[in-house]
Amino acid sequence: MAVADFIISLLTFIAIYSLFGIGLNLKFGFTGLIDFGHVAYFMIGAYVTVVLTMPAGAAGYSGIGGFALPELFGVLGPIGSLFGWLLGVLGGMIAAALVSLAVGVPTLRLREDYLAITALGIATILTTVVNDEEWLFNGPFGINTVHAPLRDVFPLSLGSFTLNMAVFGILSLAAFGLTGYWLARAFRRQGRRGKLVLGVLVPLVAVWYFVLPTLSDGMVELTRNTLWLFDPTAGPKGGMDYDRFVLLLSVAALGGGYWLVERTINSPYGRVLRAIREDEDVPRALGKETFQYKLQALMLGSALAGAAGALWAINIGFIAPDQFAATITFYAFTAVIVGGTANNKGVILGTAFFWGIRNGTRFIDVPSQYSIQLAASRLMLIGVVLILILYYRPEGLLGEQDYDIPLPSRDSSGGTDDV
Amino acid sequence: MVSAGLLDATVQGLITGAVIAGGALGLSLIYDIAEVPNFAHGDMITIGAYLALVFNNPGEIPFLPDFGSVPFVLAAIIGVVLAGVLGAVYELAIFRKFRDNDADLITMVIVSLGLALVLRNAVLFLVGSKNIQYQTPRVITTNFDFLVTQTGLTVITTQRQAGELVTTGEWGYPWWLIVAGILAAVAVGYAVFALYREEEDFTTVSLIPPKILGAAGSIGTVLLLGVFARLDPQGTDYILGTQIGLNVKHITILAVVIVAMFILNVILKTTKLGRAMRATADNMALAEVRGVDADRVQLVVWVVAAMLAALAGILTGWFATNLTPNMGFALLLPIFAAVILGGISSPYGAVAGALIIGLSMDVGVYLIPGSSTYRVAIAFVILIGVLLVKPEGIWGDV
Known part of the structure; x- marks a missing residue:
């Protein structure tokens, strides 16, 4: 497998889990709600989207639906089919938001720690229900007829091999250029320690990605890794294959979610959310209905988790209840805290850090009878990292982000909410 | 032959x-005095159960030499003591440091979650995920058939011996004895209650509240009469019958x-340490002003809670005849439900909550057919229902 393919699958993972984590960050980081049941909305989004978009009477499926939305709009061509799928995702997001509304109304009036335990309990119950009620979503057997949007269009080819290579190659190079510009800007803004970390890490990754494959496999590998969007083996003339499209789709969704949450928390509305996190009595004294704000933050965060679930279903191509264990929530909490609570860039960084380590350790060769030990030691490491970060750097790697409208702080110099 | 029923x-x-x-007792102490909503409590239960396993059945643990088995009771005691030592380690190595940093409740939740991940996966790492049993003597179950007939109550006991169902006893209580027994139980209960009742003001701390003593007197009377006043069977032509x-x-x-x-109750109510614990629970800053060593109190709380958790784990492992790395996590949700239901500031409320949760889980599964996988769900429905009506829990304050 080319390095590019591994990176593409890893980046898709990171994009989907970042979207999931950004939803959690809106609840936990900005509003201060400990939702230990976040994975439930991931599951609901995945299941509802899949059921809304899959054809009716699929083989080996005995649950509700499917409702075949893409086929319904498929008469309008591929765009109509894509629209049908987007409607399905919207349905999944709405379902997730509605369930979180039902969970939030009784629990959000309680103390913050009661929310944590009731949310964990309700998420566990929901997973049990999906697992045990076969009439609902096929129970433990899961669903393997996941509708993949625009599957027929790919591999995307523009005509000839040269044209494909030129267009997708230029786009690939543009993506590298953007990343480079972005890294350089981040490098300039960092302090000395940040500069050191970036200055060591970026060349290391670049050597691993560009130089090492070239040394072992020659120029073909270098071309494949550089022009990563172009897959010469996809179809007779080469082109862009479906995995790369899923990556682009996930990154686009992450971008949309990021923009949405940034706009939300930088608005006066978001300032109320942050004020609730700091001290709920203050916004309430100013006449804000804090309960409604908390409920809305919960619903928006859950809807984002639902969208992440829809992407997860496409990426894996099969969903089953055991993919949505409570540990997924705890992973997301770890990623948010490691990257920087209440920092959306930090969530992406933390998620990349977490899944990079978790999937990177797959390459460690252990005899198969010790695979349980490897998995267990990985989770132990995560627990230890969580405790150490909370003790030595409770603000995470990046710390809390800057806002357009900061809360009034003691020195009134603006900037973050850290007071 | 009658079938098992509601009873x-x-x-x-x-x-x-x-x-x-x-x-729940241990969790409510940690929750109230150490102010940690301890998500690692379930895994402390697992650790306790496996610590006893190390001594009782070491052959099942891959990394240990098979040094022979210690009797179960002794292994349980060693396990509980070792779990107490581990409880001190959690406090000294982790939670004291965070408390010194003035960590808030949310941070404590996440820290305990990290500890939970470490503990559960340590068990998985060392033992693996297979089901393991304690080495204990075989236990024979006796079935008590209660038959309500025209003339009274008949009890038949049966046991399964070598595959055969053998009747081991048959006796009964006529109606007059039952009525007399109930009257006697009420009388004894009220007498005990009246004897111990006293004028109460807010300084009164009774070791056992008179109401509970009275109830215990009633239950004791019924049991004594039931054991010693066994008369002839009252026929087997039953109107109502059930089996336990x-x-x-x-x-x-x-x-x-x-x-x-009872031991925890004595510690909390009669010793100086217990008074210090209650004072710390009430207001840590004020307690420290009055010379209470808060660090020492917290240490004791973690040790006691870890020992109680280990006890619960060993009993669960013995009762369910298997141990898995997830056994504690499965108990975590009902335990939290019990503690919150009882009102977190009272260990007595936690016990009451635990009984309500336990009863509602098993009786609910019996009453609603096909709901056996929803035991925890039933507990949570009860919890949310109670919280909506009474957010402070059923018991209120100590």
């Missing part, structure tokens, strides 16, 4: 409640949990 489900629920109470399966496990678990509760 049997109630007995099962009582046992479940007793095991939950063991965990009992064995030595049920009785041991109830007895052990009641004794543990």
Whole structure:
């Protein structure tokens, strides 16, 4: 497998889990709600989207639906089919938001720690229900007829091999250029320690990605890794294959979610959310209905988790209840805290850090009878990292982000909410 | 031959409640005094159960030499003591440091979650995920058939011996004895209550509240009469019949949990340390002003809670005849439900909550057919219902 393919699958993972984590960050980081049941909305989004978009009477499926939305709009061509799928995702997001509304109304009036335990309990119950009620979503057997949007269009080819290579190659190079510009800007803004970390890490990754494959496999590998969007083996003339499209789709969704949450928390509305996190009595004294704000933050965060679930279903191509264990929530909490609570860039960084380590350790060769030990030691490491970060750097790697409208702080110099 | 019914489900629920109470007592102490909503409590239960396994059945643990088995009771005691040592480690290595940093409640939740991940996966790492049993003597269950007939109550006991169902006893109580027994129980209960009742003001701390003493007197009377006033069977032509399966496990678990509760009660109410614990729970800053060593109190709380958790784990592992790395996490949700239901500031409320949760889980599963996988769900429905009506829990303050 080319390095590019591994990176593409890893980046898709990171994009989907970042979207999931950004939803959690809106609840936990900005509003201060400990939702230990976040994975439930991931599951609901995945299941509802899949059921809304899959054809009716699929083989080996005995649950509700499917409702075949893409086929319904498929008469309008591929765009109509894509629209049908987007409607399905919207349905999944709405379902997730509605369930979180039902969970939030009784629990959000309680103390913050009661929310944590009731949310964990309700998420566990929901997973049990999906697992045990076969009439609902096929129970433990899961669903393997996941509708993949625009599957027929790919591999995307523009005509000839040269044209494909030129267009997708230029786009690939543009993506590298953007990343480079972005890294350089981040490098300039960092302090000395940040500069050191970036200055060591970026060349290391670049050597691993560009130089090492070239040394072992020659120029073909270098071309494949550089022009990563172009897959010469996809179809007779080469082109862009479906995995790369899923990556682009996930990154686009992450971008949309990021923009949405940034706009939300930088608005006066978001300032109320942050004020609730700091001290709920203050916004309430100013006449804000804090309960409604908390409920809305919960619903928006859950809807984002639902969208992440829809992407997860496409990426894996099969969903089953055991993919949505409570540990997924705890992973997301770890990623948010490691990257920087209440920092959306930090969530992406933390998620990349977490899944990079978790999937990177797959390459460690252990005899198969010790695979349980490897998995267990990985989770132990995560627990230890969580405790150490909370003790030595409770603000995470990046710390809390800057806002357009900061809360009034003691020195009134603006900037973050850290007071 | 009659089938098991509501009464049997109630007995099962009582046992479940007793095991939950063991965990809930410790959790409510940690929650109230150390102010940590301890998500690692379930895994502390698992650790306790496996610590006893190390001594009772070391051959099942891959990294240990098979040095022979220690009797179960001794292994349980060693396990509980070692778990207490580990409890001190959690406090000294982790939670004291965060408390010194003035960590807020949210941070404590996440820290305990990290500890939970470490503990559970340590068990998985060292033992693996297979089901393991303690080496214990085989337990024979006695079925009590209760038959209500025209003339009174008939009790038939049966046991399964070598595959055959053998009747081991048959006796009965005529109606007059039952009525007399109920009257006697009420009389004894009220007499005990009246004897110990006293004028109460806010400084009154009774070791055992007179109401509970009275109830205990009533239950004791019924049991004594039931054992010693066994008369002839009243026929087997029953109007109503039900069966209860009992064995030595049920009785041991109830007895052990009641004794543990009583010891904790004595510590909290009669010793200087217990008073310091209650004062710290009430207001840590004020307690420190009055010379209470808060660090010492917290250390004791973690040790006691870890020991109670280990006890609950060992009893669960013995009762369910298997140990898995997830056994504690499965108990965590009912335990939290019990503690919150009882109102977190009261260990007595936690016990009451545990009994309610245990009973509702087992009786609910009996009453609603096909709901056996929803035991925890039933507990949560009860919890959310109570919280909506009474957010401070059923018991209120100590």
